[in-house]
Amino acid sequence: MRQSRLFTKIEKNPPKDEESLNALLLERGGFIHRLMSGVYSYLPLGLLVLKKIEQIIREEMNAVGGQEVLMPALHPLENYIKTGRENISDLFHTALGNGSKFVLGQSHEEVVVPLVQHYAHSYKDLPLAVYQIQTKFRNELRAKSGLFRGREFPMKDMYSFHLTEDDFEKYYDVVKKAYIKIFERAGIGGKTYFTYAAGGTFSKFSHEFQMLTPAGEDTIYTCEKCRIAVNDEIKDVHKNCPECGGALSGPKKAIEVGNIFPLKTKFSGAFGLTVKNEEGKEVPVFMGCYGIGLSRLMGAVAEVCNDQNGLIWPESVAPFSVHLVYLRSDDKNVRAEADKLYEKLTVEGTPVLYDDREDKSAGEKFAESDIIGIPVRAVVSEKTLKSASVELKGRGEKDFKLVKISEIKKYVK
């Protein structure tokens, strides 16, 4: 993409009331724009990051047999009366012109259970797992922390359905491993811990994936050997590592980036979702649910992948692989060569942001390139062209190297 055509600009003065580092960095770089507290627009660069995160999650959910669907956000209130969740405080309520009452989904048990009930009648139809990447709404009075706690946000939610509790537990473990892969692929694996947490009203425990960050809302205690953690809320139950029994280290601040939850028969029971087992007897269906907030994950990556100059995207979720920076020259040949290189890389399939702007100095371009944080910067100028080269520099590195244009592909994806 030609930067001269990008409608967003680097923000010199991000909103003064934006307190969180992730939102400050992302607004400054032109990735997101705040419409109101907890409600953001994703701009061209930000949407590219979101789509890369989406694709990583999709691949890993498909790999564990998830079937992708897209369920609505408008839910009939009556379904929540069935599950006893009609009065939970973070639901947005709305109504049709004739008074029919709806809520906006902040989760989809009330929709997915009747959907699966329509199709699954026999043990032969199980196990099954459906997931979606869809927009959630949460009536948060104090939306804060940038992308960490939103009123509207894209989320992947998967629901699994099983004939037995044993089968559910096996699948739960499979999804746990898929989640570990997702956070590794997104570049925060080293800071993220599978965490034992409290379960809420109908399950004693749940499991979170917590990423260490001083901006986190949660407190955890980690076991570095097992790469697991215990949430402060159940520290009295787990004084030591639940896996190796060793000492836990902490407290440490962390943010939840994923959550997996045994639903057991809570929601299948509410809707009467049963299947015939092999003996022809109707039995309740065991369920699990598995969530990851896409924008929260984007915020988490931004929160920890940066330096004082701006963002440092991991290659896997970067909006582009290369930031090609053309330095203004009176020699028109320089611009022509830069254009040619941009087109060549693009045609070959390398995602390139091309700073082709004529009205910016080298200093401004380098500063903005650091703010945006694309993994590799390739500078093309009168000087580099003298040796048919570009200056390559990794965003997190200090030194650049002069690389022949004919050999660039060895250094970029």
Next chain:
Amino acid sequence: MRQSRLFTKIEKNPPKDEESLNALLLERGGFIHRLMSGVYSYLPLGLLVLKKIEQIIREEMNAVGGQEVLMPALHPLENYIKTGRENISDLFHTALGNGSKFVLGQSHEEVVVPLVQHYAHSYKDLPLAVYQIQTKFRNELRAKSGLFRGREFPMKDMYSFHLTEDDFEKYYDVVKKAYIKIFERAGIGGKTYFTYAAGGTFSKFSHEFQMLTPAGEDTIYTCEKCRIAVNDEIKDVHKNCPECGGALSGPKKAIEVGNIFPLKTKFSGAFGLTVKNEEGKEVPVFMGCYGIGLSRLMGAVAEVCNDQNGLIWPESVAPFSVHLVYLRSDDKNVRAEADKLYEKLTVEGTPVLYDDREDKSAGEKFAESDIIGIPVRAVVSEKTLKSASVELKGRGEKDFKLVKISEIKKYVK
């Protein structure tokens, strides 16, 4: 995808109160499931169709310089007070716990104008066009006609911003041509007409793309020579073809599948969106908006691409290119060969739905294959394997041909 694993099933008895052909066909095939009137879930097969439509639209919007963003559905009511649209009847209203009033977007002028205002200040920043593929909400009392008139639906909406009315008009024509391409690529080009229509409160005219169908809600008069039409609502203004002056033929029933609209300075004026022109004077920005409902387009294709046995998807939007149908055999080698062929095609990049079910007869499989409507059916059975072949049949065709397995790729995408 293996059909034995698909959680949806062919619906033998679609909802009795579903009146529209598109929803009946799509629910029968397991593409969509109705949560309530005008609100559907997209199931695995339906989501694949929706994604193909999305990709066609995205490519054509990118080709005309559109920059993709994703704006929120929750909008502050105060923005609608500024534009005087706070009382329009088809808005869903909701509120935060503290009473702050929001509406759910059925269009995004009230969000995109302040967004662009944040970044565009000079004539140098124009023209620009931003678009999104995002979920819209419409408080429709009488949601009906299946996917044609929904309360919640995915839509592509683009907004363009120009320094002069003349520049706007040139771009409007460019987008018009992109829309014609989209409908052609989606397989309904031959039935779709660029249509002169009324403009609403602030513009005398707008333009629709109307697809002929007896299920349509609109009435149009067509000029076959110019491939354009006039909506009945402005027939008194255009008694003849507005382009060649020839006679119009009609009335004909049609459904709107796209809409392009001159907004001029209506919304830029409401928010005070101006830019400095070349003389340094602040001037109002001219705008256009351009919409296509994705699910409506999916419904439109379903409504006209079918026969008495089920859907007939155009290749461009089909959920899969090939429906590989294995016919049960006691010879285990038949199943092994079918599996091998499925894997080979999949690895080579052909999207295949593989009916690997052991408990269905040939008759049931053929009937279900017709209902789903994948462009090419490839039957593999004991009989076909005797000549190392499959039986290929186009969904819209009567006759099949025996084709060597080694030569399948000549016949499928």
